Amino acid sequence: ETGVTQTPRHLVMGMTNKKSLKCEQHLGHNAMYWYKQSAKKPLELMFVYNFKEQTENNSVPSRFSPECPNSSHLFLHLHTLQPEDSALYLCASSPSEGGGETQYFGPGTRLLVL
Amino acid sequence: GQNIDQPTEMTATEGAIVQINCTYQTSGFNGLFWYQQHAGEAPTFLSYNVLDGLEEKGRFSSFLSRSKGYSYLLLKELQMKDSASYLCAVRDRDYKLSFGAGTTVTVRA
Numbered sequence: 001e002t003g004v005t006q007t008p009r010h011l012v013m014g015m016t017n018k019k020s021l022k023c024e025q026h027l028g029h030n031a032m033y034w035y036k037q038s039a040k041k042p043l044e045l046m047f048v049y050n051f052k053e054q055t056e057n058n059s060v061p062s063r064f065s066p067e068c069p070n071s072s073h074l075f076l077h078l079h080t081l082q083p084e085d086s087a088l089y090l091c092a093s094s095p096s097e098g099g100g101e102t103q104y105f106g107p108g109t110r111l112l113v114l
Numbered sequence: 115g116q117n118i119d120q121p122t123e124m125t126a127t128e129g130a131i132v133q134i135n136c137t138y139q140t141s142g143f144n145g146l147f148w149y150q151q152h153a154g155e156a157p158t159f160l161s162y163n164v165l166d167g168l169e170e171k172g173r174f175s176s177f178l179s180r181s182k183g184y185s186y187l188l189l190k191e192l193q194m195k196d197s198a199s200y201l202c203a204v205r206d207r208d209y210k211l212s213f214g215a216g217t218t219v220t221v222r223a
Contacts, residue, residue, distance in 0.1 A: 002156055002158065004156070040122070040215060041215055042118065042212070042213040042214055042215045042216070043157075043201070043203075043213040045210065045211065045212075056210070090156070090157070097209065098208075098209040102147060102159040102162060103159075103211065104159070105149075105156040105157045105158070106156055107154075107155055107156045108156060110154075
């Protein structure tokens, strides 16, 4: 248990569906991250929020839309996804962006796009 | 972009030692992390190196040579529960983390 929770743990959706992934951290951190992990590939940073402000969008397609209403919650809204978007989506948090501390990861949401 | 290389798979026997190498080329350097990830679970922090040398934590040790762009994770007295993927990650000058693809270690009885 790392103090970072994600729901749902598994999600199957069609290409025309709209769904949202949720992440919550109970560590009092101010920075939150979304990563994509595909099989046999490195984790890819998607978005970074620091004190609720988006500080990084790593050239992510607009069919992925993040939302950070407060420092404890992070959402990833999904719309019109493609089969190649099937992957494990990991949320992480750290005390702040740019600090010397490690990131703490949630268990991920396993997404399958049909 | 950043370039981080580590072997894809390694297999070792229970009780043995395994060394996982990681080489990197990044824009600046602000530390190297090793994470352990069991199948279907979150990556968990193992070690952090920012200066050259060896950091020891129980059965796990991590080494860094900044001039060579090289690190290794040493797992001693292997146990079955050590079967997992081990991720090398480097933080660049902007404090962004870049990950290697991970090394899957299989421990056999």
